Amino acid sequence: MSKIATRFAPSPTGPLHIGGVRTALFNWLFSKNQGGTFHLRIEDTDKERSKDEYKDQIIKSLKNIGIEYDGDEYIQSKQINNHVKIANELLQNGHAYKCYCSNEEIEEQKKRAKQKKIPYIYNRKWRDKKETEAPDNIKPVIRFKSKIEGSTALKDLVQGDVQIDNNTIEDFIIIRNDGSPTYNLSAAVDDHEMKITHIIRGDDHKINTFKQMQIYEAMNWGLPSYAHIPLIHTADGKKLSKRDRASTIDDYSNIGIMPEALRNYLLRLGWSYKDKEIFTLDESIKYFNLEGIGKSPSKLDISRILSMNEHYIKNINEKELYERLEEYCLIYKEKIETNKKDKLKNSLSFLKNKAKTLEDVYNNSKYILSNEVIINKNDLELIDEKAKKIIIDFKTEISSQEKLSKPTLEPIINNLIKKYETNFKGVGQPLRIALTGSKFGPGIYDILMSLGKIDVEMRLSKVIK
């Protein structure tokens, strides 16, 4: 048994969306679980639409989520000569033929098929014709001589046995009339060349598998194993496409979803291992298997992504979390001022409790990050004369404190509650509004200590003027 090798083969004609990321993840996990290798192949043979920026985005996306491919990326366009060579061999050994039908002729047939409401399938006109009958004003394409009789069974590692009548596979084109190879030829040749043992891909490729299997057989190559995984659907049940918003990793990074959360979510989408929900990267390698992949397509559920992210925010260590937050703010929000960094770091322990995303953490920490407290009119009205007196008293009391701490703050607040015959809210709410500009937020002690004495005094002065 040769060493397990899998591959992910996207075309750089658009940004990689998370459906592709999941396919890559499954391939990678499977190979690592089996002690094999995982390869990235860039299928850039469509010169018109392929762009380097997409290739870079694909590579970046994989790296971002923790997927590492073995060796260099395999660039398909560099292998075109090899694909053409194989096509010629196929021509020689009688598994392919030149087709001289004109475009118009083919179009005409398609049109007729449509009118009769029967599926179009190339009529194999040139399959057995002699080369000498060829018109000299037409550049031929090369077609693969597909099987006409019988049926082919695919032992799919996810879907089980799938059988299809051979005559539903037409004599597909392997070389265009400009001499360039088409997808099915290139993919099959490269998979063989790369010694891929397991092809795990979306089940939208299933029909291609039957074509590619025939190329393998015609070349007498040993067949790889296939696993067709169900596609991810959007919330309304359609195939995920590049046009969908919130579909690339960056879309999720943008709202503060961390890569490990997305990785964990994608892993559990259509795959399961008992009742386990949370998988570290190592655990996912350890437990991943093809048997756990479900057969039905699954829908994207943002609330689950959010809750997965919430779990990771609460569970990664704070130093790490801080670094993520700083990077997040730098890229998507604002640079954190140097003199705010320590305050923010020390406040993470309570800020993270109210956050599902890094964006939430950022929003919750705005009172620390910004120097100005903006209080809206309704909230300002809550600071009435009595509240102002409380604030003045509070400010006087802390002026003698060297540093704000819970043991010293607690008696002060308790005394104010007694003195003004109010409750905690009566003291806490005006303070919170004055210090953060909001009725909601962290605990009052946390706010006080996270801001520090100087900031607290400054902010309080402003409301009692």
Add this chain to the structure above:
RNA sequence: GGUCCCUUCGUCUAUCGGUUAGGACACAUGGUUUUCAUCCAUGAAAGAGGGGUUCGAUUCCCCUAGGGACCGCCA
């Protein structure tokens, strides 16, 4: 239209013929609390329909319905 695939709570799923059909997210209610949250507890919530096979079907088979994918000289 043709070919192929799929069908358990709203969502992701467990169950590999015998279960009060389990878990997670979301939702609802209650509790803790200093506001918002967190946290804890509790609750509601599912085998698409119809036939078989079997002592017994969510599980195996068939039909129907519904959903999806593919049907390019794109990949």
